[in-house]
Amino acid sequence: MTDDGRELRRLSVGALARVEGEGAMRVRVRGTTVEEVGLDIYEPPRFFEALLRGRAFTEPPDITARICGICPVAYQTSSVQAIEDALGVTVTDDVRELRRLLYCGEWIQSHALHIYLLHAPDFLGAESALELARSAPEVVQRGLALKKVGNDVMAVVGGRAVHPVNVRVGGFYRAPSRSEVAALEGPLTRALEVAEETVRWVGGFTFPSFEHDHEYVALRHERDYPMERGRMVSDRGLDLGPHEFEDVVEERHVEHSNALHAVIRGREDGAYLTGPLARYSLNFDRLSPRARQAARDAGLGERCRNPFQSIVVRAVETLYAVEEALAIVRRYRPPASPGSEVVPRAGRGCGWSEAPRGLLYHRYSLAADGSILEAVITPPTSQNQRAIESDLARFVEARLDLDDQALTWQCEQAIRNYDPCISCATHFLTADVQRLP
Amino acid sequence: MKRPADASGPVARAAQRRRPRLAVWKFSSCDGCQLTLLDCEDELLALADRLEVAYFLEASRAVVEGPYDLSLVEGSITTPDELERIQEVRRQSRTVIAIGACATAGGIQSLRNVLDVDELARTVYAEPSYLDVLATATPIAEHVKVDFELRGCPITKEQLLEAIGAFLHGRRPAFGTVSVCQECKRRGTVCVMVSGGVPCLGPVTQAGCGALCPAYGRGCYGCFGPAESPNVASLMRWWQDELGVEPAATVRALRTFNAAAPAFADAAAAADESGRPGGEGA
Numbered sequence: 001m002t003d004d005g006r007e008l009r010r011l012s013v014g015a016l017a018r019v020e021g022e023g024a025m026r027v028r029v030r031g032t033t034v035e036e037v038g039l040d041i042y043e044p045p046r047f048f049e050a051l052l053r054g055r056a057f058t059e060p061p062d063i064t065a066r067i068c069g070i071c072p073v074a075y076q077t078s079s080v081q082a083i084e085d086a087l088g089v090t091v092t093d094d095v096r097e098l099r100r101l102l103y104c105g106e107w108i109q110s111h112a113l114h115i116y117l118l119h120a121p122d123f124l125g126a127e128s129a130l131e132l133a134r135s136a137p138e139v140v141q142r143g144l145a146l147k148k149v150g151n152d153v154m155a156v157v158g159g160r161a162v163h164p165v166n167v168r169v170g171g172f173y174r175a176p177s178r179s180e181v182a183a184l185e186g187p188l189t190r191a192l193e194v195a196e197e198t199v200r201w202v203g204g205f206t207f208p209s210f211e212h213d214h215e216y217v218a219l220r221h222e223r224d225y226p227m228e229r230g231r232m233v234s235d236r237g238l239d240l241g242p243h244e245f246e247d248v249v250e251e252r253h254v255e256h257s258n259a260l261h262a263v264i265r266g267r268e269d270g271a272y273l274t275g276p277l278a279r280y281s282l283n284f285d286r287l288s289p290r291a292r293q294a295a296r297d298a299g300l301g302e303r304c305r306n307p308f309q310s311i312v313v314r315a316v317e318t319l320y321a322v323e324e325a326l327a328i329v330r331r332y333r334p335p336a337s338p339g340s341e342v343v344p345r346a347g348r349g350c351g352w353s354e355a356p357r358g359l360l361y362h363r364y365s366l367a368a369d370g371s372i373l374e375a376v377i378t379p380p381t382s383q384n385q386r387a388i389e390s391d392l393a394r395f396v397e398a399r400l401d402l403d404d405q406a407l408t409w410q411c412e413q414a415i416r417n418y419d420p421c422i423s424c425a426t427h428f429l430t431a432d433v434q435r436l437p
Numbered sequence: 438m439k440r441p442a443d444a445s446g447p448v449a450r451a452a453q454r455r456r457p458r459l460a461v462w463k464f465s466s467c468d469g470c471q472l473t474l475l476d477c478e479d480e481l482l483a484l485a486d487r488l489e490v491a492y493f494l495e496a497s498r499a500v501v502e503g504p505y506d507l508s509l510v511e512g513s514i515t516t517p518d519e520l521e522r523i524q525e526v527r528r529q530s531r532t533v534i535a536i537g538a539c540a541t542a543g544g545i546q547s548l549r550n551v552l553d554v555d556e557l558a559r560t561v562y563a564e565p566s567y568l569d570v571l572a573t574a575t576p577i578a579e580h581v582k583v584d585f586e587l588r589g590c591p592i593t594k595e596q597l598l599e600a601i602g603a604f605l606h607g608r609r610p611a612f613g614t615v616s617v618c619q620e621c622k623r624r625g626t627v628c629v630m631v632s633g634g635v636p637c638l639g640p641v642t643q644a645g646c647g648a649l650c651p652a653y654g655r656g657c658y659g660c661f662g663p664a665e666s667p668n669v670a671s672l673m674r675w676w677q678d679e680l681g682v683e684p685a686a687t688v689r690a691l692r693t694f695n696a697a698a699p700a701f702a703d704a705a706a707a708a709d710e711s712g713r714p715g716g717e718g719a
Contacts, residue, residue, distance in 0.1 A: 006548045015494055022463060022494075044465040044515045045568055046546040050560035055689060062658065066545045066694065069591060071470020117475060117496060128497030137482060144478040151476060159649045162591040163660070164470040165651045172653040251602060253562050260562070338654075412498065 007031060011396075011408050015151050018118040018128070018416060025411060029397055037393040039385055049375045057083050057344055058107055059372040061167045062212065064377065068421055069162050070113070073106040073154065074355030075362075076167040077228050082362040083169045085242070086349025087370075093333030094170040096228065101181075102157040102164065103227050103353070108150030108191070109161065110356035111318040113434070115202060115421045116143025119311050122413040123205040139201070142194055145316070149191040155324055156180050171339020181332045188326040195319040196294055202315045203298025206409070207308040209393060214271055214387045215264065216278035219354050225286040225320055226279060228353045233282060234272065238264075242350035245361050249379060250295055262383040271386040274358035275418065278315040288393035291320040305389060307417035314356075314419075345372025355380050357419045381420045388418050457506035457605070460492035462526050464512030464519050465546055465574060469591040470537035471495055471511050477594050487605055503529030507604050510583075511573040513539040513697075515546055515657070522578065527581035534600055535577040538590035541663045543697025544623055545590075547574040550697060551706070576697060583612060588643055590660035590694040596645055614665035617657050620648035629656055636676050638690060641667035641700070656692060663700035670704050684708060 009029040016023050024040040048067055052060060060079035065072035077099060084091065091099075116139075117129040121229025126132040133140040151161035158175055160163025166172050217238065219230030233239050240248060250270075251260040281303040284292065295316045304313055346368040352361045358380025365374040395414050399407055461471050475481065475496060491501035508530035514523055520610060535541050543550065549557055550573045558568055577583050587596050596612060603610040614618075615640035621628065629651045631633040637656030639648065643664040650657045662690065663669070676682040676690075691705035 018498060022459040043474065044519065044570060045555040045558070045561065046465060046515070047549060047554075047561050048545075049556035051545065051548045051552075053560070056686070059689070063545060063693070066467050066469075066590065069467040069472045072469070081582075113472075113475065126494075128490070130482075131488055131495060132498065133482050134483065140482065142482060147476075151478075158647075159653050160591075162472060162671035165650050165655065165658075167574075171652075314462075406525075409498075 005011075007139055009400075009404065011404055011411065013408055013412055016412060016415060018412075023420070025392070025415060027392070027411065029396065029400065032397070032400055034393045034397045037387055037389050037396070038409070039392075039420075041385075049377055052364075052375040055372050057275050057366050057372060058169055058342075058363070059086070060362070060364065060372070060375070061169065062163075062165075065163045067377070070110055070421060071106060071355045071357070071360075072163050072261070073103055073167075073272070074159070074353055074360045076164065076356075077103060077133065077353040078133070078351050078362040079186070079355065079364075080167060080169045081228070081351030082226050082349045082364050083244075083351070083366070084340075084342075084349065085351055085368050086347035086364055087169070087342060087345060088347070089170055089340050090339055092337070094175075094333075094336060094383060095339060098157060098172060098175065098332075098335070099167075100224075101325055101328045101332075102154060102167070103322040104328070105150045105153030105157065107227070107321040107356050108318055108325070109147050109154065110150070111146035111314045111321070112150060113142055113199075114141060114356075115198065115314055115318070116147070117415075118419070119314075120205075122374070122416060123202075123311070130418055140195065145196045146198065149187045149322070152187055153184055156184055168339060170339075170342040173338065174337040175334045178332065178334060185326065188322055188329060191265055191322045192319070192326065196290075197316070199294040199298050199312065199315040199319055202311045204424050205311070207306055209306070210308060210386065210391075210398075210414075211305040212273070212307060212391050212394075213305070214273040214283050214390075215274045215361060217264075217383070218279040218282045219359065220283055221286070221353065223286070225283055225288075225317075225324070226354050232352070232353075234264075235237050235282060242266045242352050242361065244353070245378075246363070246376070249361075249378065249383070251382065252307075260378075260382045261386050262378055263318045264385060269386075269390075271390055272383065273387045273418075274380050274383050275305065275310070276317055276357075277310050278358070279354060280304060280313045280316065287316070287320055288323050290323060291316050294319055301412055307414065310417050310419070337369075344368070355421075357381065357421050358384060381418075384418050384420065388415060388420065407412045441524070446584060456487060456489040458491040458501065458504075459488040460505040460526075460530065461490075461495070461505070462492070462506045462508060462510045463494070463524075464510065464540070464577075465515040466512030466537065466544060468511070470540075470587075470589075471509070473536075473592050473594055473597055476511070480598060484513045484601065505530045506532065507601070508533050510535050510540050510577050511537055513543045513547060513576055514571070514580055516570050518569070519540045520718070523577060523580050531605060532584045532586060532655075533581065534585045534604075536587045536597070537592050538588065538660060538662060538694040539568045539574075539584045540577045540587055541698075542695035542701075543576055544576045545694050545696070546570070547697035548692055550702075551692070551709075553709050568597070569578065574697065578615055588645055588661040593645060593647075613644060615644050616664040617642045617644050617646070617651070620644045620646070621651050624648050624652060626651045629654065630680070631679065634680055635685075636680050636682050636690065639667050641672050643661070658690070659701065660694050662695035662698045667700050669700055670707065672705060673708060
């Protein structure tokens, strides 16, 4: 206690668990006031944007995939689309659809990983899915089976699940054969029910009552639920193409972090949120009827502002991705050509796509010989970080009656709501709650 | 890999009473290799029966104190903090297996080793003074004794399970050090270089991936690092003379995910200096 009778508390998690990458959380509370909340990203910087300079325009899909082993397809898709934009290359609908199939695989495996192995244990009071497996092995098995189907899709289209080898600027090196793709029909068909069961399961969890008011930002397309294409829209009137992204979003380097924070220019605070909650809330009408019904049955409205329910939204998106993958598999015929011809030229191009955890933007400037002059990459976690920190401050303030251990765990859970990828944002998670005297 | 040597000693008796303790450590990396452990969907729960998962932050918030019987180490050493942490990991671990290209050959971030890291930092960050990084990214074995290395960017499930299985049975993992060419032959893939004129690192790259890239119609890009005694300079001359590959492109091909592997690094440095693979007069 201090002279003025106010207690000072410090909560901290030195190394956050069940997130992708390395980071820490610090919370400092004086009396009933949360003085400071920080997500420290101490994942070491690897300088990808600088290392890309001087490399050939053909290399970013392989090099930027290595930013994140959990969402390599997001990096491959955003990078090839940005470079195709710079080179004036258009891809055929067949190629775009094959990209979407590969992307469905990544959504399924990444979401299943997060739902079952990273996030669900928090709702069930378990330290890990391995602990959960001791009391409910069939549940964990179900999650692993679902995850495996996603990996299978990635292996058929991309060659392997982590860092696929088949993606190139203009399309693919080889289009998989009809029979290779057809082999996915059985597993995907079985995964439909597993995915539906998953939505029911997580829909039955207990969610802390908490709502945020951040601006939602996601891609939106005239027909599809957004994955590899669309315009960037927000619930406060943004509607733009990739070339306008940097006019609207500014990246700032923050002291306690090896990541850059993105904010929307001209807004009072500028924090915004991208990822499943935003995608869902801005694109409910683009989901399949079955996914919409599953969402309603699980108690979700057409918009969702409780980050703890992001686990339900992820499950709904997983169901959608399984359905979408199955539809593409069923109508698949190998395209006449696996990709468009690509000729280097000087240019500047921008591209984006919806990584499982949110919008991923790339921009490249190329010299006449196709070598890279400049690369800019804005990953989802750096866009979300400011919103995560502000949510955490409000969340803690309402729960100061909890002891440090309980409060710290709830803070970790609150961070995991956003499926932060610290490898992407330069990776993060240790938590530290300080209550100062 | 060895289990505790003295079967009658207190350590061995304790090991018999409990499951061996597994720890998974991350240094500078993308998480893809430790994800490969979670990608063992059919084997994961059986593995968790045989091993006590004592430290694996990506999967569990429960932390069991060391020492550990088996440590899997992902990533390369790129910061002063990591320099200290790897020593502590080694002290706490009976067996250390380095997993993946970052841990065994520096990873893509080891491209900085031939560049100016301060300049790289200024390019990406507005306030590079906030960063505390080393000038180089180096493999684990440059800092501590490593009992075994798993290659690949990423490693494969099959090799990871073989390595863990071998550890549990107290034998050495059985991996060849042959080149990707042999896997292409076994798989029945027509040589992309001979038949298609596609530059391929397969002849100098260690097998293990299943010769994935040639099966997808592209040249191997060397993500499993150099095979045993590779003649890299000869292959690079062949690329230039027979396939018309620019000298700078041969240097780039060797400087990717295993850039700090000596066989690739030396050949790249020699070619970079002379503009001719294999060095002056080669």
